[in-house]
């Protein structure tokens with residue numbers, strides 16, 4: 001997909017150094033992408049481990065993506081494997097922690113200084129499937145995905161609970177549950193399985209059930 | 222108030238989310254917020270077979286929403302803080318035996334109630350019962366001529382006459398009883414229905430509802446309905462001509478924001494679903510109608526025919542799904558069909574989260590009409 005209007009690529013510097021309100025942002029760019037980034041603060045009471053996670057997440061992102069979603073990625077990575085999310089509602093940089101809130105503010109101010117806010121050309125950056133994954137032959141990708149799904153099912157004692165019916169060209173995996181699999185458990189199982197596959201591959205693989213169709217033009221109960 | 226002209230403003234192409242800043246602040250603090258609006262159906266069944274019907278793509282396990290189920294549901298909505306319920310979604314709610322009771326019970330509880338329908342079974346007697354409970358009643362009518370109506374909406378040509386009469390009756394009842402309800406017509410426009418834009422706009426002018434809204438047709442992720450979004454721009458002139466038929470008490474409104482968006486989204490995260498969720502006519506609770514099909518089982522949260530809605534809303538599962546949609550695990554540009562119901566709310570909340578949108582202080586501004594349907 002492309003943006004709503006043709007984008008004129010802004011001329012980017014090779015380095016960004018920004019300070020403000022006790023925070024520093026230092027970014028090295030390699031072409032359009034962030035080669036390395038350091039968001040830091042001298043102020044006491046901030047979470048250095050989170051900032052380390054953030055700096056690692058920013059690597060390889062475009063500036064636009066780092067501005068819009070960089071801290072979100074860090075929040076997600078920082079909660080991976082933790083039992084309970086930090087808030088009961090929707091987690092976002094504004095509420096994850098005081099560090100995430102301040103880091104998002106600093107990062108946005110630093111990037112807005114070199115990359116003017118552009119409301120017309122939308123951000124279509126996508127961190128779905130990596131180049132490395134896409135380069136693998138489709139058969140290899142399929143075999144990997146099927147092996148991971150089998151592994152997960154075995155570990156959860158559900159060996160033959162699910163069969164993979166298709167893996168399409170976008171690596172979307174379609175599955176079917178065996179008929180006596182409890183209805184209420186299906187959504188939870190699918191989400192867990194998807195999480196497992198994603199964390200094992202590092203790729204945003206999507207899992208679906210096979211589509212349900214009603215071929216009657218008039219829909220009746 | 223006596224009708225639409227007495228409302229401050231009717232927003233048909235936009236969102237009223239800015240008038241709910243208390244809930245936005247709570248969401249931003251990470252609190253669990255109840256939906257402001259729930260769009261649902263009382264059944265998945267339908268007596269029509271419209272060619273553009275998105276509900277055909279939403280098949281899921283069917284259960285029956287009985288009077289008891291909907292009564293409990295509405296009580297729960299009131300308790301948790303839902304403000305408006307629209308019966309639109311993926312079925313023809315007016316053919317459910319629970320329809321009239323659901324509208325009157327919801328209104329008695331103080332919920333804003335609304336309905337989108339093909340209008341076929343809404344004869345005078347039923348309208349007299351139901352209209353006083355509704356904030357708006359919207360008739361889906363995608364043609365202004367009998368034969369084309371029959372083709373596009375998949376019914377016999379004489380259905381057109383009956384629906385036209387029902388519209389006349391609802392307009393008359395509203396006037397006679399000085400009801401507050403807004404009566405609208407809605408055209409779901411596929412580019413190939415262009416010949417019906419003007420006949421329908423003229424029919425509306427004759428029948429005198431408060432408005433005719435002309436909107437794009439949504440499609441699923443794989444484009445199964447075959448909507449040709451790049452062809453909408455060939456219709457702009459006719460659409461402007463239709464808008465010019467508006468007068469003081471009849472508005473023709475084109476949803477330009479969606480028609481001109483060519484099916485694309487500016488945002489990747491879906492923040493709108495907790496503010497505005499959808500239920501299928503099967504009782505299924507899912508973030509939105511685009512995820513009703515069994516294929517999207519991983520997003521299915523529960524079913525009101527089996528579990529009380531307040532328990533579903535308070536469950537970790539509900540929030541797990543909402544969190545997933547709002548996280549980098551999800552990208553609405555890649556993983557959703559085109560331009561969902563929550564689209565405008567999503568745009569605004571995404572801009573707000575990115576620090577690109579600020580909300581003005583609206584505490585002293587007049588409220589728009591239908592404020593509880595964001």
Ligand code: SF4
Nearest residue numbers: 491509511557561563
């Ligand atoms: S953005 Fe996607 S998930 Fe969110 S409401 Fe729209 S279609 Fe549903």
